Amino acid sequence: MKDKKTRIEKDSMGSMKVPFNALYGAQTQRAVNNFPVSDIKFYKDFIYSIVLIKKSAVVVNSKLGHIDKESKNFIVEACNQILDGKYDDQFPVDIFQTGSGTSTNMNVNEVIANLSNLLGKGKLKNKIHPNDHVNFGQSSNDTIPTAINVSVSLNIKNSLIPSLDKLIKSLTKKEKEFNSFLKLGRTHLQDATPMTLGQEFSAYKELLIKSRKRLNNCFLNLSRLPQGGTAVGTGINTDKNFGKLIAKELSKNTKISFQETPNHFEAQSAQDCSLEVSSNLKNLAVSLSKVSNDIRWLASGPRSGLGELIIPSVQPGSSIMPGKVNPVICESMLQVCAQVIANDLSITLGGLGSVFELNLMLPLIAHNLLFSINILSNSMNLFRIKLIDDIKADKDKCKNYIDGSLAMCTSLAPIIGYDSASKIAYEAYQTGKTIKELVLEKEILSIDEVEKILDPKSMIKPK
Structure with a gap:
């Protein structure tokens, strides 16, 4: 009796049973079988960046005469449908896999190829192949590092910087609102000379402005794409103009200015740029941790703490003590900051995975960079909306401490x-x-x- 739950797919190593309705093929299934480690999958933004690379690559390769127009059109349509979020469940490979990310690269190649063949059923003269068409002129060794740069650039531009800008704006507003509120400064957790609450908030604002500047400076190195170096940086099996043209195509598709790296050997053999980004994310986390800690101390009380700030009540604080309200938004932010700092260590260790012509911890680096950007962006939005925008000051209590x-x-x-x-x-x-x-x-x-x-x-x- 025929098994309707699976179908047989073949790759260079032989036959594999694959879920009947899956768009992926044998190589993806081998990876699923080989790496049942964490059940953590890549962020869809990372997968989408690989899809953007495939879409841009087939357009460039068609222009260069390497892929026929008919195949190109169906591959582009398949990529567009994936980017619309219709097939997010087709990328099941664990992040703890081959260090080059080849399993995920092939997962994307297979899904695009099979979807293209479905879309072109009865119309295509020749079947679209995951390696010969979708991966033409590419290697996992230049595609995955490029996907890191593209996905990180998009997330910093579209999520992190907007969240940071809005929080800076909110803190600027509070700085002005609190500028006439005199209070005690504190050093070593002891009383120091007077200052205004606005001056204290100006420090928080300035910390974030400096972080924003550092993050914006990262775009310079993020814009240098490894794509076009193929296996070891020499560009074997690709067109000499491919790197330059795909950078241009990706720029058009993302509205971010990318360029071919001036040195493919450096771009593929190390993850210097990722370390730079991670370090700046860590700096932002340390700054946000300082702001969060200060605010929860200044809001401590309400009877036996400092009580200079009055934080919004967002939820009951205790399952046993009625009426208790805790600084939960600050506590959430502090945990996010701790995670980002831990992610930076993981990314740093990932950077040590650069051996000869390739870094061998690319999935780890990619996941943790996007993880940090994602939780920082979300946490800053919550911090602004649920805390900073509605925070108040107890002017009399501030004055009494001075007296x-x-x-x-x-x-x-x-x-x-x-x-x-x-x-x-x-x-x-x-x-x-x-x-x-x-x-x-x-x-x-x-x-x-x-x-x-x-x-x-x-x-x-x-x-």
Whole structure:
């Protein structure tokens, strides 16, 4: 009896049983059988980038006279349908596979070829082959590194930078809103001299502006595509103009300016560009972690913490303590930042997989880069919408901390000397009196002088 659940597909190693309705073939099924490791699949953005490469390649190869127009048209149509999201379930290979990503490259080749043949059924003169047509003039060794650059560029441009821009804009708004709110600065978790809450938020904004600049600078190296180097960078089995023309075609399809790398040997043998991007993602994560930690400390309380900030209530905070509200958005962001920092280490170790003419940890690098970009983009959107946009400040609590602070004696030091100011600070701590009360009590300065010198507003900028 014929098995209707599977069909027989063949490759250079022999026959394989493949799910009957699957668009992929024998090589994909071998990879599925060989690598049942994590059940983690590539992000669809990465798969789509490979499909974009295949689409661009067949257009270029047709123009160069290597692929007939009829085959080209059906391959392009197949690619378009995949890019429309109709076949996302046809890419089942685990990310922990062959280090070059050949299994996923062939998965895409097979799906495109089989879909092209279905679309061209009764019309095609010759059957479209995954290697001879879809993969013509390419190798996994230049295609997968190119897909990394393309997918990362698209995700930074379309997701990460817009999320970052919106968060910077929201923080800028809060900086202005809080600019008149006087508060204590803190160093070493101890009271320091006064500042404004707006000044504190300006630091958060500036950190993210610097991260945005670093990320935008990554596009220079991301734009240099390895495609055209084929197996080891020499360009064997491809047209001498292929690299230049496919970069141009990909630029047209993505609205991002790409170019052929000036050195295919470097572009394929190492992952220097991925390390640069990952490092900058890590920098952004460290900055976001600082912002998140500061905000949850400043919002601690409401009765026994700092309580200078009032965060929006988004969900009950405890299953046992009624009425408790926790800084859950900050905590979510902190976990994202920890994951991105861990991903950077993984990508760095992946960079050590560069041996002779090829990096052998490309799937690991690709997945973790896109993972970091994805969770950072989503987390920044949530951080802005559910926290920053509606965060408030307790102006009275901020002022009360200033009035009782021992750090107020800092402004006395240039007038009465460091040692004398220190004695006043120590006595204030011992007696519970304020700096102002002691200075007046000891008649060290007149009332007018005290009001002027100990005015917090005079302490928030250079004289």
